[in-house]
Amino acid sequence: MEHRIDRIKKQLHAQSYKLTPQREATVRVLLEREEDHLSAEDVYLLVKEKSPEIGLATVYRTLELLSELKVVDKINFGDGVSRYDLRKEGATHFHHHLVCTECGSVEEIMDDLLEEVEEIVEKDWGFKVKDHRLTFHGICKKCQEQELQASS
Structure with a gap:
C-alpha cells in the first residue's frame, strides 16, 4: 500500500498539489476498500472512523481533485450514485x-x-x-x- 501511496503522492506533486493528511486519509480508504466501488458518503464514513476531524466537504473536494488528476475514476452504474474507483497502476x-x-x-x-x-x-x-x-x-x-x- 505504501508504494501506491507514494506513487499517488508523486502524481499530485507533478500537478503542483500536495498529499495532505486529509487527502492521504481518503486515498488510504480507497486503497483498503478498492473492490467496493465506494460513494463519496461511503468514503467519508470510513475516513471519519479514523480521522473524525475530516469533514464531508473535504472528502468531496479530495475525490473531485483525484478524479481530475486521473488517480480515481468517477463512475455511475445507473443508480444515480457517483462512485469512485482507483485507477489501476499503469492503466x-x-x-x-x-x-x-x-x-x-x-x-x-x-x-x-x-x-x-x-x-x-x-x-x-x-x-x-x-x-x-x-x-x-x-x-x-x-x-x-x-x-x-x-x-x-
Whole structure:
C-alpha cells in the first residue's frame, strides 16, 4: 500500500498539489476498500472512523481533485450514485464493469476490450480517443444459478 501511496503522492506533486493528511486519509480508504466501488458518503464514513476531524466537504473536494488528476475514476452504474474507483497502476484506460441488475454486484474486467473499436472511431470519424468506459448490465452467474434453483 505504501508504494501506491507514494506513487499517488508523486502524481499530485507533478500537478503542483500536495498529499495532505486529509487527502492521504481518503486515498488510504480507497486503497483498503478498492473492490467496493465506494460513494463519496461511503468514503467519508470510513475516513471519519479514523480521522473524525475530516469533514464531508473535504472528502468531496479530495475525490473531485483525484478524479481530475486521473488517480480515481468517477463512475455511475445507473443508480444515480457517483462512485469512485482507483485507477489501476499503469492503466492507460478505465477498466470495464459487469453490473448485476438483480443483486447489484459489480465485477471488474481488467482486459481492454475496445482497442479495435477505438481504432475504427479514430480512423472513420477522425476522433482521437483519450479514454473509454464500458458497463454491461445483466444478471450475474450467482443470481442466474439461484433463479434456476428456484424454478426447479
